[in-house]
Amino acid sequence: MEKISVAVRFRPPNLVAANTSPASSGGGGDREWRIDDTRVSLLHRAAGPITGASFAFDHVFDGAANNERIYGTVVRELIGAVVGGFNGTAFAYGQTSSGKTFTMNGSDADPGIIPRAVRDVFDTVRQADDREFLIRVSYMEIYNEEINDLLTLEGQKLKIHESLDRGVYVSGLREEIVNSAEQVFELLQLGEANRHFGETNMNMRSSRSHTIFRMVIESSGKDQTDGGDAIRVSVLNLVDLAGSERIIKTGAEGVRLNEGKYINKSLMILGNVINKLSENGKQRGHIPYRDSKLTRILQPALGGNAKTSIICTAAPEEIHIEETRGTLQFASRAKCVSNCAQVNEILTDAALLKRQKLEIEELRKKLQGSHSEGLEQVVLKLRNDMHKSELERDRLAMELEDERKLRMTLEQHLTEQQKLEAISSDHFTDSIQLDLLKTPDSKSVPDGFVACRSRYSQDVEFSPIPENLDNIAEEDLWTRLNKGCVTDLDMLEMTPNLKRESSFLQEKSSAAPLEEPTNAICQRLAKECIYDQQQLEESKARCANLEKDCDVLRDENLSLQQELSESKLEADSLVAEKQAQLDDLRMRCVALERDLSSSRQEAHRLATEKQELAGQLGTERQKMDELKQDIRVICGDLLQREGQLTSIYTKSKAIIESCKASQVATLL
Numbered sequence: 001m002e003k004i005s006v007a008v009r010f011r012p013p014n015l016v017a018a019n020t021s022p023a024s025s026g027g028g029g030d031r032e033w034r035i036d037d038t039r040v041s042l043l044h045r046a047a048g049p050i051t052g053a054s055f056a057f058d059h060v061f062d063g064a065a066n067n068e069r070i071y072g073t074v075v076r077e078l079i080g081a082v083v084g085g086f087n088g089t090a091f092a093y094g095q096t097s098s099g100k101t102f103t104m105n106g107s108d109a110d111p112g113i114i115p116r117a118v119r120d121v122f123d124t125v126r127q128a129d130d131r132e133f134l135i136r137v138s139y140m141e142i143y144n145e146e147i148n149d150l151l152t153l154e155g156q157k158l159k160i161h162e163s164l165d166r167g168v169y170v171s172g173l174r175e176e177i178v179n180s181a182e183q184v185f186e187l188l189q190l191g192e193a194n195r196h197f198g199e200t201n202m203n204m205r206s207s208r209s210h211t212i213f214r215m216v217i218e219s220s221g222k223d224q225t226d227g228g229d230a231i232r233v234s235v236l237n238l239v240d241l242a243g244s245e246r247i248i249k250t251g252a253e254g255v256r257l258n259e260g261k262y263i264n265k266s267l268m269i270l271g272n273v274i275n276k277l278s279e280n281g282k283q284r285g286h287i288p289y290r291d292s293k294l295t296r297i298l299q300p301a302l303g304g305n306a307k308t309s310i311i312c313t314a315a316p317e318e319i320h321i322e323e324t325r326g327t328l329q330f331a332s333r334a335k336c337v338s339n340c341a342q343v344n345e346i347l348t349d350a351a352l353l354k355r356q357k358l359e360i361e362e363l364r365k366k367l368q369g370s371h372s373e374g375l376e377q378v379v380l381k382l383r384n385d386m387h388k389s390e391l392e393r394d395r396l397a398m399e400l401e402d403e404r405k406l407r408m409t410l411e412q413h414l415t416e417q418q419k420l421e422a423i424s425s426d427h428f429t430d431s432i433q434l435d436l437l438k439t440p441d442s443k444s445v446p447d448g449f450v451a452c453r454s455r456y457s458q459d460v461e462f463s464p465i466p467e468n469l470d471n472i473a474e475e476d477l478w479t480r481l482n483k484g485c486v487t488d489l490d491m492l493e494m495t496p497n498l499k500r501e502s503s504f505l506q507e508k509s510s511a512a513p514l515e516e517p518t519n520a521i522c523q524r525l526a527k528e529c530i531y532d533q534q535q536l537e538e539s540k541a542r543c544a545n546l547e548k549d550c551d552v553l554r555d556e557n558l559s560l561q562q563e564l565s566e567s568k569l570e571a572d573s574l575v576a577e578k579q580a581q582l583d584d585l586r587m588r589c590v591a592l593e594r595d596l597s598s599s600r601q602e603a604h605r606l607a608t609e610k611q612e613l614a615g616q617l618g619t620e621r622q623k624m625d626e627l628k629q630d631i632r633v634i635c636g637d638l639l640q641r642e643g644q645l646t647s648i649y650t651k652s653k654a655i656i657e658s659c660k661a662s663q664v665a666t667l668l
């Protein structure tokens, strides 16, 4: 998308006042326009800038700017693009007598946009020596909402049509093929003579119609081998609009008044189209191109496939401030309009075939290369993620299982302790009863000890576990011990260090529980019981957390699996789609190749036929030459015979004459 380029040009002041009636003269008022490079603002001479009357554009020119500068800044680039295959339009818009025709046509001393553009087109074409060009021109006007051909007097009231391949076009419009700028200038002169001008109070030579000068530029590459057999067709429109006018100022009546009404109406529709196009896309709605012939013909230039430059002309005099403000508002809205220009190419069969082959190649590469690799990578990554989460799930499940076991052990332990508490509260003093305090393991082995108690006991002598056990036993075993499992000491005795410690501890602890008073045992057991309960709660909480983690992981796993199958489906459908495209292109390619080979065969057959005919022609020519020779010989014979006959006739005549004479003599 590309914004329309908008420039504003102020003509020098008081030009018209000097030429025409006093109605249009400015006079020294108290307001004036201040012109900078890209901004124009209305000032109160005494009070400074007037709010809401400042406008910014791509370019702003004051009365000192000549046509050369306007063309160089606003249009030259556009011409380059048009020769390169883009559509282009430049038009002048503004109130009557503000300098539109002067800007587009110019004068002998300072030619305007049209003659400069024509020269530039031919210069640029000459420089592009790798292409061949065909240029056609036409010149039309829209007068009182009717289209006239300015290059011929017959082409009046032409109609607008629309077709798929030509778009919007004026049927019956004369198009001249041209080879030089001079040829175009002659046609322009003819067109100017046919154009409608009229005198008003504002302008001695006021355009009473909108004129559209059009150049159609076709080009093709000279080197046809490198896919260059595409033909570019671009259209350049150079438009000089009629100016909006206030009847009170122009003093128009009769024919002029009628013309003025048509001019104002079509300019209003142009304004509506620009307004609509300048609105935000969603609110825009219907664009009323069809409301006037001007907007219909200029449709591609207004929000369509063209590069467009608008030169808004304005009068600097204070008397025209309202009209100038209107022009600047139109220009501001036009600045918001975007076009979408692209090179216009028509493909020949061979170019189409070549392009399609390239497209097939690209598609094939995409399929085999980056795209499928990318998809495979995504699938691989998803698989990896899934595998990781499965491992994590297994690990958590194992942890959960451990926790469950631990909880069960703790619960069992707690039950035992509660039982012990109950017994101690009944003040068991009997040493046999006291045996109940021991674990089944310790019971089976008299004077054995309960390793699990050691961690909770304040008394280090009760601990059967050495502090540096982690370097002689497994981590898992250490954990189990510390969490209060009843330890099988035979296991600990598997390592030499431990063996030594355990024998030491055995000595110590074998007597200790028996020496402890029952109350102390009860207190200690109560404490242990509380601690165990806490442990149990913590373990439950951990268990719940692990279960939650497990659920989350399961969900994650599920969603990953879903994602995986979705992306597989997507990849499959993409591959199928690309395959279908590829098949389609292949079929088209085959059909085109078939067409090409049959046209080649046809061309070959025609060439052979031509050769045969040429042979026959040669034989016929030879026969003809021989016949001519015969005729020449016969003619010579005939001439000879004619001479002989003539001499015989003369001789006979002489003989007859002499006979007649001798007869006469005889008779006498």
Ligand SMILES: Nc1ncnc2c1ncn2[C@@H]1O[C@H](COP(=O)(O)OP(=O)(O)OP(=O)(O)O)[C@@H](O)[C@H]1O
Residues within 6 Å of the ligand: 010, 011, 012, 015, 016, 063, 094, 095, 096, 097, 098, 099, 100, 101, 102, 103, 203, 205, 206, 207, 208, 241, 242, 243, 244, 313
């Ligand atoms: N920049 C300029 N420099 C010198 N003369 C100018 C300039 N602009 C306009 N003029 C002169 O002002 C007069 C009116 O200009 P022109 O005919 O171009 O106006 P217009 O906008 O085409 O008017 P209309 O809409 O009535 O056809 C002409 O005599 C023209 O030569």
